[in-house]
Amino acid sequence: MPKDLAARLDDRLRAKRESFDKIPVVDIAPLLDGSNKQRVAKEIRWALMNTGFMYVKNHGIPQDFVDSVFEVSRRFFDLPTWQKMALHIGKSDVALRGYIEPFGENTDPGKTKDLKECFDIGPECSTVEGPFFGPNQWPSSLPEFRELTYGYHQRMVDLAKKLLKGIALSLDLTESYFESLTRNPISIQRLLHYPPQSGYIGEDIIGIGAHTDYGNLTVLAQDDVGGLQVMNRDRIWVEGMPIYGTFIINIGDLIQRLTNDVYLANMHRVVNTSGRERYSIPFFIDADFNASIEPLPSCVTNSNPARYRPVTCGQHKFGRFAVSYTHLSKA
Ligand SMILES: O=C(O)CCC(=O)C(=O)O
Numbered sequence: 001m002p003k004d005l006a007a008r009l010d011d012r013l014r015a016k017r018e019s020f021d022k023i024p025v026v027d028i029a030p031l032l033d034g035s036n037k038q039r040v041a042k043e044i045r046w047a048l049m050n051t052g053f054m055y056v057k058n059h060g061i062p063q064d065f066v067d068s069v070f071e072v073s074r075r076f077f078d079l080p081t082w083q084k085m086a087l088h089i090g091k092s093d094v095a096l097r098g099y100i101e102p103f104g105e106n107t108d109p110g111k112t113k114d115l116k117e118c119f120d121i122g123p124e125c126s127t128v129e130g131p132f133f134g135p136n137q138w139p140s141s142l143p144e145f146r147e148l149t150y151g152y153h154q155r156m157v158d159l160a161k162k163l164l165k166g167i168a169l170s171l172d173l174t175e176s177y178f179e180s181l182t183r184n185p186i187s188i189q190r191l192l193h194y195p196p197q198s199g200y201i202g203e204d205i206i207g208i209g210a211h212t213d214y215g216n217l218t219v220l221a222q223d224d225v226g227g228l229q230v231m232n233r234d235r236i237w238v239e240g241m242p243i244y245g246t247f248i249i250n251i252g253d254l255i256q257r258l259t260n261d262v263y264l265a266n267m268h269r270v271v272n273t274s275g276r277e278r279y280s281i282p283f284f285i286d287a288d289f290n291a292s293i294e295p296l297p298s299c300v301t302n303s304n305p306a307r308y309r310p311v312t313c314g315q316h317k318f319g320r321f322a323v324s325y326t327h328l329s330k331a
Pocket residue numbers: 190192208213220222228268269270280281282
């Protein structure tokens with residue numbers, strides 16, 4: 001964990017929040033169909049103030065489609081290592097697309113090595129245009145991979161934009177608030193595979209080290225294995241158990257900065273002691289590369305003065321990857 005995060009963690013958890021022993025489930029149908037957006041906004045507000053996480057149900061993405069992406073993800077991670085390494089993220093320049101081997105990204109660098117392996121996809125561009133924007137790399141031995149995973153990415157962008165509307169309403173902003181910040185947003189569609197761990201497990205090697213997400217919003221699909229843990233106010237790790245048919249939504253640093261810590265980008269990690277392989281599919285949506293993020297006037301008060309200086313989305317995000325990606329931090 002970068003030092004500033006470690007220092008801020010205590011502060012965050014001291015903040016006036018209700019502790020939680022489970023993550024709330026929010027039915028977002030009334031947000032999506034417009035029948036009761038305000039009720040959903042209220043539930044989102046409680047969840048993001050107190051846990052930074054929520055499950056969403058009735059999200060409109062067919063479960064058999066999600067299952068088919070899990071299936072192709074399993075097939076991808078089953079490929080021989082040399083085939084995966086041929087698509088290594090280091091070959092994508094600053095676009096940051098492709099395969100990341102175990103220990104190739106450590107989200108709590110200096111403390112934990114991450115056992116997970118990943119594959120990252122993003123908005124398709126024909127050449128590298130700059131950080132996070134460039135061509136994807138595709139596995140030629142899995143012809144169905146591209147259509148399924150890129151199609152999923154498109155559905156996620158759409159869902160995330162609807163969720164951002166709900167978040168805007170939950171902050172008493174107009175529902176279109178995020179539109180001007182997300183015209184061509186950085187987004188990453190990631191596939192993850194966690195091998196099981198057994199015996200003594202210390203914090204030096206786990207599935208994914210304790211971290212907050214970097215951007216605006218994460219939409220996570222997980223299989224039925226379990227292992228996600230989210231920290232509560234008493235610094236207890238609460239299990240984010242799988243609930244079939246839901247996604248887990250959590251906010252990242254940028255929304256925490258925007259809300260001046262009213263909403264919590266909460267710490268989480270994965271420890272897979274199930275004895276089974278675990279797969280998950282997180283999608284990250286951020287803001288435009290040059291979007292400036294600073295505390296909203298409505299979240300700055302005498303008792304909660306502005307805690308953050310403006311930062312551009314791209315600067316913040318690339319800065320965090322620069323220390324977590326082994327291939328970048330060694331360069
Ligand atoms: O696999 C999971 O459940 C969580 C993954 C995660 O936290 C991340 O990729 O940022």
